[in-house]
Amino acid sequence: MVTGSAVIETEGLTKSYGTFQALKGVDLRVERGQVHGFLGPNGAGKSTTIRVLLGLLRADGGTVRLLDGDPWDDVTELHRRLAYVPGDVSLWPGMTGGEAIDLLGSLRGGLDEHRRTELIERFELDPTKRGRQYSKGNRQKVAIVAALASNVELLIMDEPTSGLDPLMESVFQDVVQEAKAEGATVLLSSHILAEAESLADKLSLIRDGRIVESGTLAELRDHTSTTIHAVLGRPLDSAAVAALGDAQVDGSRVTAQVESTRVGDAMEVLTPFGISSLTVTPPSLEHLFLRLYEPDDTDAGP
Numbered sequence: 001m002v003t004g005s006a007v008i009e010t011e012g013l014t015k016s017y018g019t020f021q022a023l024k025g026v027d028l029r030v031e032r033g034q035v036h037g038f039l040g041p042n043g044a045g046k047s048t049t050i051r052v053l054l055g056l057l058r059a060d061g062g063t064v065r066l067l068d069g070d071p072w073d074d075v076t077e078l079h080r081r082l083a084y085v086p087g088d089v090s091l092w093p094g095m096t097g098g099e100a101i102d103l104l105g106s107l108r109g110g111l112d113e114h115r116r117t118e119l120i121e122r123f124e125l126d127p128t129k130r131g132r133q134y135s136k137g138n139r140q141k142v143a144i145v146a147a148l149a150s151n152v153e154l155l156i157m158d159e160p161t162s163g164l165d166p167l168m169e170s171v172f173q174d175v176v177q178e179a180k181a182e183g184a185t186v187l188l189s190s191h192i193l194a195e196a197e198s199l200a201d202k203l204s205l206i207r208d209g210r211i212v213e214s215g216t217l218a219e220l221r222d223h224t225s226t227t228i229h230a231v232l233g234r235p236l237d238s239a240a241v242a243a244l245g246d247a248q249v250d251g252s253r254v255t256a257q258v259e260s261t262r263v264g265d266a267m268e269v270l271t272p273f274g275i276s277s278l279t280v281t282p283p284s285l286e287h288l289f290l291r292l293y294e295p296d297d298t299d300a301g302p
Helices: 046-053 075-079 097-106 113-122 136-148 166-181 193-199 217-221 238-244 260-273 285-293
Strands: 006-017 020-031 035-039 061-066 082-085 154-158 185-189 202-207 210-215 225-232 246-250 253-259 275-281
Touching: 006 046, 006 185, 020 035, 020 046, 020 185, 020 202, 020 210, 035 046, 035 166, 035 193, 046 061, 046 154, 046 185, 082 136, 097 113, 097 136, 113 136, 113 166, 136 154, 136 166, 166 185, 166 193, 185 193, 202 217, 210 217, 225 260, 238 246, 238 253, 238 260, 253 260, 260 275
Parallel strands: 035 185, 035 202, 082 154, 154 185
Antiparallel strands: 006 020, 006 061, 202 210, 225 253, 225 275, 246 253
């Protein structure tokens, strides 16, 4: 059962397709009022998890609660309280975008008409065109506007900005932040790491059907290294180089990789040598993502 402030909570969630086990015990908790990034490579289990949450698939094992209900047994009631944006939107060919927005909104108990008009303008969407006339990006806009103009508690978005240009991506980030400020909870699955890094309060990274990391970006960064570039007044001595550990020295120029919790220690080593230029780069989400998903010995074949 969803406990405390959780809007979504799964424990030991499993799902197989024949002999292939797509989910191998997924533990996922999404807190109310947060944007939760859900990241992983293709085939990791993101879409299967989302389909279980939407009541489109029935889990084989484990427990799942969404908005204090069961996604499989309470699907009709729950879908009035949530909105879903897939990564590849299909529209009715003969229906206009505006009609599609209104129809989708009616399934959730109606739309905020002022918000609908505002979002159509901000996303530069022509609502009079028919579904067959829209590009992929414009089909995505229809689904995004319908979701964000609805008065729902939970937004589930699976690659929602697929096909949007950078300007519209920026608009999307703004409107998601606004929805969060109004109390909505967002589960955001995205391959655009900068998008997740900018929006997410918390991140869960899934690999091979299991959550392998979960926490705030700051917490996840503690598990990897920070890069320090420095130009010094005089070269480091051998003791200082040894103290830094993983460092490359070229005369007075130093590049060091240090644990995020040891940046202060590195500064104490460098300061006596006169720092004339300094750049400290915390690990990006991309760096963390690549580190987690690079093949390890268990992935290798015989």
